[in-house]
Amino acid sequence: MLKFTGLVLLTALFFVACNNQQPKEFVVQPRDTTITVKNAYNDLFLDSAAMEDYIAKQSLGDTLAQRIRSFYNSRNYQFAWFDSSGVAEYAGSFLNAQSQYILYSKDSSLYNEDLQQLHDSLTSDSSKYQVPSKKRLGTELALTTQFFRYAFKAYVGDSSINLQDLGWFIPRKKTDMTGLLDSLISNKGKNMENYEPLNKQYNLLKEQLLKYYGYQKEGEWDSIAITKKFYKIGDTSAAIAKIKHRLFLTGDAEKDDTTTVFDTTLLAAVKHFQRRYGLKEDGAIGNDLLKEINRPIQQRIEQLLINMERMRWLPGNTDQDYLLVNIPAYRLYVYEKGQLAWSMNVVVGSIAHSTVIFNGQMKYIVFSPYWNVPNSIVRKEIMPALQRNPNYLARNNMERYNGGIRQKPGPRNSLGLVKFLFPNSYNIYLHDTPSKGLFNEASRAFSHGCIRLAEPKRLAEYLLRKDTAWTEEKITAAMNAGKEKYVTLNPTVPVVIGYFTAWVDNEGKLNFRDDIYGHDKKLAEKMFTKK
Structure with missing residues (x-):
């Protein structure tokens, strides 16, 4: 019996009423003046006017601008990504997470050349790299802006997609972006998976996606043709050897067998494959099984990305x-x-x-x-x-x-x-x-x-x-x-x-x-x- 991994995760879903109410306007947190140079974890504070000038020059949207204001109000404008020694170590953790996301999602819209140079510098030798003082404010605000952009993409999904246009009437989850950034800072970038607002199923699919990228890179996904209506135990064919290898790649067969005989080991692998694909578990190699085996690798990769996108919508x-x-x-x-x-x-x-x-x-x-x-x-x-x-x-x-x-x-x-x-x-x-x-x-x-x-x-x-x-x-x-x-x-x-x-x-x-x-x-x- 196939089982959905507590998958689903999905499901705190239900605790959100299914309605079409407009999202409430983002509320900016009041400035926390209890934070001072004496009790802050560092003595670096930015000027609110300089922040507003940055927001205006970058032409940031209203919601993103409000999130930045709220974040720094809650810190009384204390720097988040720097301390007296330079760039905080968790900046590297965030930039690395973003790079990994861009790599597996193939979403280049988050790429930021300046921050990529910072990431490369921190990765090569963080003990020597220092952001020049004249660039510190801009880098600080760029990192905060980029984190919110990344968090929306990686944890909420593409906001330009109207779910109801897709026949999906489950409300998108609500995510506290400022809370996420606070968690990153307080945990110094360690164990991000413990507080990321992603369900278990998302990361399980991501692991599979990386495997399929590997299959694609190896180039071993050619279409397999059969010369008869179906094969059963005892049959012999060159196609059977190819099928055995494909089932080994997909994890349905434990060993990579190059023989051309349909044996009991292949029968078990075929049934395992059929079970994973919801096919009739008759152990026969026929058109239904070949149709699934021969789907282009890029199509499977896109199918994984599509379902990962859906998982981002869910609590x-x-x-x-x-x-x-x-x-x-x-x-x-x-x-x-x-x-x-x-x-x-x-x-x-x-x-x-x-x-x-x-x-x-x-x-x-x-x-x-x-x-x-x-x-x-x-x-x-x-x-x-x-x-x-x-x-x-x-x-x-x-x-x-x-x-x-x-x-x-x-x-x-x-x-x-x-x-x-x-x-x-x-x-x-x-x-x-x-x-x-x-x-x-x-x-x-x-x-x-x-x-x-x-x-x-x-x-x-x-x-x-x-x-x-x-x-x-x-x-x-x-x-x-x-x-x-x-x-x-x-x-x-x-x-x-x-x-x-x-x-x-x-x-x-x-x-x-x-x-x-x-x-x-x-x-x-x-x-x-x-x-």
Whole structure:
């Protein structure tokens, strides 16, 4: 069973209300006059007028200018990047982190030639390099400006990207940039990963990205062709040797085997690869497997960068209970105290009825539910069926109700025996289904937008596990009572409906999935298209 690394991180998401309110105007901190030359860690202070002159000459945007003012107000204009001996050591730590970010993200917009020269000088021999006194103020303010620019890029993501244009309705995380810089200073640049506002999954994907850059540099990613429909145990082919080598590179095979025979070791490697890519684990080498193996290395690199960008939008790890549905994985992940407890297969919306990406709070369990048929389905499907067969409603256990149509509770109900509600404007919820066969399919995008669960009773038992009034027997009885019953969850449980086509699971394995709704393609156009 594939597992999403506490991934997700995502999820303090839920603790932010899903709304479209405009961000509040940045509030500049008042000047802290308690900091003086006598109690400051150094005796270097800058002049506020000189800072304002720098801001004006650099034509800094309002928000960035306000952050700089706020940062220095909180320090009473004490220098941050210098002390009496010269450039502070953590300046090198920051510049090194920025250089690493530029290297793996391929984002050259942060490159600053003057600060790069400073970085090179500090790296070559920090004991000898001194910034000339006439350049000290400019270097100080340049470092602060650059840190805020870097922090936005590396920790928040490209602010020019409108998430809702991409069908993403989970609010961006909020990040205290000034607090980050204070942490860098107070920790002297040590152990930056301990206070960076990045979830664990981001750094796991970054590690994989660096591996793929290595594969690209080695130039061992040529397309592999096969001469028959599929290969199985015992078959021999030159292509099999190439596949063995590719599976060794991707970590699916433990040894680099150059023989041309399809043996049991290759069978295990093929199944391992199929599991990571969400393919049917039949151990056969056919078109589905070759399609994934032969995707260009640059396409995989971009897929990793796209999902890392999404991870920047999300808060860090959480120690709370929550549910995560990853649409491209067709899977629901259940987290208890921030740790993956278990997961199950789900069916999500078809391409024509795509499931919305958003977050909410699970509030109700509804046993033996009615299905209030959406007007769109009534108009497009039920009314034409009624014209062909006037007994359609009776045959499908439906009735007219409050000007609409609903299906009565029971085993034939389209929602099955239980549904789970997290109130939202998209009318999306989790539910059981009488159609169990679809859960065995590798691709499971078949619904009208709601999410069908392979193990609904197990989820009900989990959500009610702390309520002694709800035993397994009572849950089973309520599901089969044929009478609708609402149960309110207290406390509510955060739910995230996410979209991730690349992630690292709890076993440290990199997973890829198809871009079933085209969201990767849209984001790629914004990230990689040259303007």
